[in-house]
Amino acid sequence: MIIEGTITRRIDxxxxxxxxxxxxxxxxxxxxxxTTMTLGENVELLESLRNAACDLT
Known part of the structure; x- marks a missing residue:
């Protein structure tokens, strides 16, 4: 399954x-x-979302 979305954050x-x-x-x-710094801060969130999605499918 492909899941697409957008992470919205408040930065500066x-x-x-x-x-x-x-x-x-x-x-x-x-x-x-x-930037790499902004993207890097989302890694834990995306890994958790991925793991949950993979467990459900």
């Missing part, structure tokens, strides 16, 4: 939207759109 007093995609068949996720 502005909203930042970071699109992501989770593929439960391969157990992988992808995120894009901003």
């Amino acid at each position: 007093n502005r909203n930042v939207e970071i699109p992501f995609l989770i593929d439960t068949l391969t157990g992988t996720y992808t995120q894009w759109g901003h």
